[in-house]
Amino acid sequence: MVALARKTLVYEWRRFLPAMLAVGFAGLLQLLQIALVLGIFGSTSLYVTGSSADVWVGYPGTQSVGLGRSIDADLQSRLLMDPQVLRVEPYLWVDGDWRGPRETGGASVFVSGIDPAADGLMFSKVLSPTLRARLVEPDAIIVDRSALDQLGIGIGQSATINGRRVRVVGIGTGLRALGGVNVLCSLDTARRLDNDVTDNGPTYLVASLRDPARAATVAARLRGATSFGPYTTWSASDFAQRSVRYWLFDTGAGAGVMFLAGIVFLVGAAITSQTLVAAVNGSIREYATLNALGVGVGALRKVVLEQAFWVGALGLLGASVLGIVLLLLARSQDVPVVLNAPSALACIILVMGLAAVSGLAAMRSLRRADPATLLR
Amino acid sequence: MHSGNLIEPARRPALQAVEVSKAFVSGHQRTQVLDRLSLAIEAAELTLISGPSGCGKSTLLAVLSGLQQVDGGQVRALGSELGQLDLRALERFRLQHTGFVFQGFNLFPALSAFEQVELPLNHMGLTRDEARRRARQSLEEVGLGQRMRLRPSELSGGEKQRVAIARALAKQPELLFADEPTSALDAANGQIIIDLLHRIAHSHGTTVLCVSHDPRLVVHADRVLAMEDGRILSDRRNQAPLSDSRGTPS
Numbered sequence: 001m002v003a004l005a006r007k008t009l010v011y012e013w014r015r016f017l018p019a020m021l022a023v024g025f026a027g028l029l030q031l032l033q034i035a036l037v038l039g040i041f042g043s044t045s046l047y048v049t050g051s052s053a054d055v056w057v058g059y060p061g062t063q064s065v066g067l068g069r070s071i072d073a074d075l076q077s078r079l080l081m082d083p084q085v086l087r088v089e090p091y092l093w094v095d096g097d098w099r100g101p102r103e104t105g106g107a108s109v110f111v112s113g114i115d116p117a118a119d120g121l122m123f124s125k126v127l128s129p130t131l132r133a134r135l136v137e138p139d140a141i142i143v144d145r146s147a148l149d150q151l152g153i154g155i156g157q158s159a160t161i162n163g164r165r166v167r168v169v170g171i172g173t174g175l176r177a178l179g180g181v182n183v184l185c186s187l188d189t190a191r192r193l194d195n196d197v198t199d200n201g202p203t204y205l206v207a208s209l210r211d212p213a214r215a216a217t218v219a220a221r222l223r224g225a226t227s228f229g230p231y232t233t234w235s236a237s238d239f240a241q242r243s244v245r246y247w248l249f250d251t252g253a254g255a256g257v258m259f260l261a262g263i264v265f266l267v268g269a270a271i272t273s274q275t276l277v278a279a280v281n282g283s284i285r286e287y288a289t290l291n292a293l294g295v296g297v298g299a300l301r302k303v304v305l306e307q308a309f310w311v312g313a314l315g316l317l318g319a320s321v322l323g324i325v326l327l328l329l330a331r332s333q334d335v336p337v338v339l340n341a342p343s344a345l346a347c348i349i350l351v352m353g354l355a356a357v358s359g360l361a362a363m364r365s366l367r368r369a370d371p372a373t374l375l376r
Numbered sequence: 377m378h379s380g381n382l383i384e385p386a387r388r389p390a391l392q393a394v395e396v397s398k399a400f401v402s403g404h405q406r407t408q409v410l411d412r413l414s415l416a417i418e419a420a421e422l423t424l425i426s427g428p429s430g431c432g433k434s435t436l437l438a439v440l441s442g443l444q445q446v447d448g449g450q451v452r453a454l455g456s457e458l459g460q461l462d463l464r465a466l467e468r469f470r471l472q473h474t475g476f477v478f479q480g481f482n483l484f485p486a487l488s489a490f491e492q493v494e495l496p497l498n499h500m501g502l503t504r505d506e507a508r509r510r511a512r513q514s515l516e517e518v519g520l521g522q523r524m525r526l527r528p529s530e531l532s533g534g535e536k537q538r539v540a541i542a543r544a545l546a547k548q549p550e551l552l553f554a555d556e557p558t559s560a561l562d563a564a565n566g567q568i569i570i571d572l573l574h575r576i577a578h579s580h581g582t583t584v585l586c587v588s589h590d591p592r593l594v595v596h597a598d599r600v601l602a603m604e605d606g607r608i609l610s611d612r613r614n615q616a617p618l619s620d621s622r623g624t625p626s
Contacts, residue, residue, distance in 0.1 A: 001494040001504070004484065011486030011527075289482040292443060292546065293496045294471025296464070372443040374478045375434040375555050375587075 005306035008283070016311055017074045019275035019358070023315025024322070026268030027351040030261055031323040034343040037257055039336030040246040043176050045240035047091075047112065050126040050174070053206030054215040055085075055222065056239045060232040064246040065239070066110060068093055068203040072228040075205055084209045084218045089115040090202030091122050092190040093133050096161040096183065102152030108180040109151075109161060113143075114192020117170065123175075123184060131170040135186045142184040144175035146334045151181060162195050175334055178247065182222065269361070270353045272311065276362030281306055284369050292371030301363045308359025312352045319351065380495035388455075389416035390551060390583035392441055396449035398435055403583055409435045411606045412449065419550070420581040422574045424588055424597035432606040433587045434555055440585065441474060441553045442466045475544025475582075477573075481536040481620060483528040489515060489539045490520060490524040493546045500547065514546035515539070518572055534565025541572055545580075554586040558593065569595045 009016055017103050044048070044375045047065045048056065057079065057170055059069035079088045092113030097106055114122035114136035123132075134140055140361070141161075143151060148171065153159055161183065161209045175182045185193070187202075215235035234242065246253035280287070330337045384537040397411040417423050418441070425433045438444040439451055442458045451458045454473055462470060483492050490511055497507035515524045518538040528536055537557060544552055554573060558566035570593050572588075577584040577598070586593065595602050595614065601609040 001498045002487065003576045004487065007491070008484065008486040066382040077557060162546045258582075281482065285480060285482045286484045289476065289478060289494060292441075292470065292474075293544070294467050294469070295472065295496055296467050296471075299499055347482070371476070372438050374476075374480070374482065375438050375443065 005303045006310060008279075009307055009310050012202055012279070012282075012359050014118075015279050016307070017274040019311045020315045020318065022268050022271035022275070023312055023317040023351055025357055026264045026354055027316055027347055028323050028326075029264050030350055031319060031339070031344070031347045032326060033257060034205045034347065035323075035330075035337040036335075036337040036351075037248070037253060037342060038180060038244075038340065039076055039330075041244050041253065042338045043178050043336055044247045045243040046175070046177070046182075046235050047122070047124070048090045048240040048243065049122075050204065051236075052101060052124045052208060053121040054209040054212045054221045054236050055207045056234045056236060057205040057207070057231055058203065058234075058239075062232075063250070064241075064243040066093065066095075066243075066305045068248075070199045070201040070203055070321065071231045073201040073205075075225075075228045075231055078177065078225055078228060078363065079205060079207050079222060082222060084211065084214060086210050087121065088205055088206045088207045089118070089121055090187060091204040091206055092187055092194065093203040094162075094190050094194045094196075094199075095152075096193055098159060098181070098183075100152035100159040101156065102197075104150065104152035107151055109183045110177055111161060111183045111190050111193055112186060113185055113187040113193075116186045121208055124175045127184070129174060131172060134169040135184065135189075137167075137169060138186075139166050139189055140169040140185060141189070141193075142170040142172050142175075144177075144182060145171050145173050146176055147181040161193050164193050166193070169254060173334075176334070177279055191256050192241065194345060199300030265350060265354055266353075269357050272308075272354060272358035273361035276308055276311070276358055277365045278367045279307065280296065280362050281368070284365075285367060285374060287369040288371045290375050291369055292374065296370075297366065304363045304366060305356075306358045308362065309352075311358075312355025315355070316348060316351045319347075349359055390419040391415075391417035391585065392450075393436070393440060394450045394451040394452070396436075396437055396439060396465055397447045398432075398444070399447055409606050410439070410446075412448075413607060414590060415440075415601070415608060417583060417585055418599070419583045420577055421598035422577040422584045422596070423583070423599045423601065424584060424593055425601045425603055426588045426591075426594060427603035427609075429589060431603045433589075435601070435604045437553055437555055437585065437587045441476070441551070442470060464536065471496075471547075473550050475547050475549035475552040477540050477544050477552070477554040477557045479536070479559055481528070481533075481540045481560075483536055483539060485528055488525050489520055489531065489535075489542070492528075492539055493524075493543045496543060497546055509544045510548070511542075513551060514542040518542045519568075532565070534561050534568060537561060537565070537569055538572065540571070541576075545576060548580070550581075550583060552582050552584045554584065556586075556588050556590070557586065558588065558590050563592065566590065566592060574598075 059071055062068045076088050079085050094111035096109040096111045098109045118131055153168055155168050220235040236359045327337050393415040395412045397412055399406055399408045418568050427433050439446050493511040493514055494507050518541050520538055558569050573584050574596055576582050600612045601608050
């Protein structure tokens, strides 16, 4: 079979270049947008994903990690009664007002009070054992490298949170927060910083299981005890998704992503289909000749669709290469970007869908390939 | 061999038009291009339809080849009545039985001469080897055996038209239609093309119907139909076409 579509694409690549660029940039834009949104909003679930707890226990209806209320500390013994539960530790979330040594104005900080023990669950994936051990000191805090300027502080320096003195004993990475700055300290320090009188217990209890794969089952069976006041349980993955979903959809960011995806699709499809239409028109007499020789319109349509497919595939290839380079660059600059398989797949579907729609639009101009017009 | 065919009276014509009418309407203006025209074209000869531009000869070619439907009358090709066939059946008929050569060569710029010829064969259900064998054979027959790897941009006008002829010929059609095949070419190349068409008619038994206002072709055709205002004015046979003096391979 003579590969007419591919040979034409290679020979007349200049003609097809605008379409490939349009497809590529549409894909790249979409890829970066999704990676950024996931990166930024993914940081709202850092508390879950950066920790090794399998089950989270918190106030019913909590929509995002940062929006919890205190629960009964006695729940800890209830949890430990379950044969699957290996370890339980409290996690205290305190919203704080930061005053640094330099004039930075007010800064909002999210204080995470955690168990500083070497085998502690909270932030076990983002905190090195040595940094963690330093939190045992009273009033010791750890902040993210990227927050130092924002807080106007360096290592060893002191500041106040909610009017109480704290001291930076370490600098972590990967601790970025959305809408504020994460501050890590021990549970004892956090309790001292908490000036909310209604808080009379931890914000969460987190538990590790003997078999982490059973998190959902165990979370379900830990629910429903009535003698401890209001609480509910989530598997870690559920709670992480819950936090990200809250930020994506309840803040309108998700709608923004969808809107931009729609615009990108339309603009990309407009340029791509026009380019393909021009390519079809450029060969319309040749197509008409093939039709005169008996090659069916269906076969000619396939040629146009195949060209659209290759334009999509090549655009996607370019977008992928450029996208990976840009994502690596962003990582190196501490810009939060995350790309997972479903969102990469969504990009691929968007780009190939765009190419397919353009191909279908271009196919319509094949109607002008009427062999009778070749006779004069 | 061909002289025997010429005088055989009882044979069924390969192509027949019966009382064919065709009109074009543009705005309020209705132009009758073909007016109850009847015609029979014999197999295995080169028939030339000549006449001034606008006389309806290209329209006649279009309806005889099934590229256009008639308003009235019938067109029979190889025993099929073309008016009875739907679009797909017409495509299939053209795929199986017809070849076309146009004034513009209409070659894909991206394909080599060999691929131009092979491409339609791919759609005929031939094996790859058979398609390639036929493509090579046809290109050799039109004298392009040495140049079949070249793209249209590397070929002269005459060579391009020979590729177009090879493309039609490789299908081994019973009917070959040519519309002004020489008008874009100089005298020498035009001569080569008309010789080729003539030779195809005689050596392959193909019915070749050529439409042209090129007076140089008249002497090379087996039969010349002069057309004017949608009617056949004269029907003349050349007993010994000049182009045949070179001899035909058979």
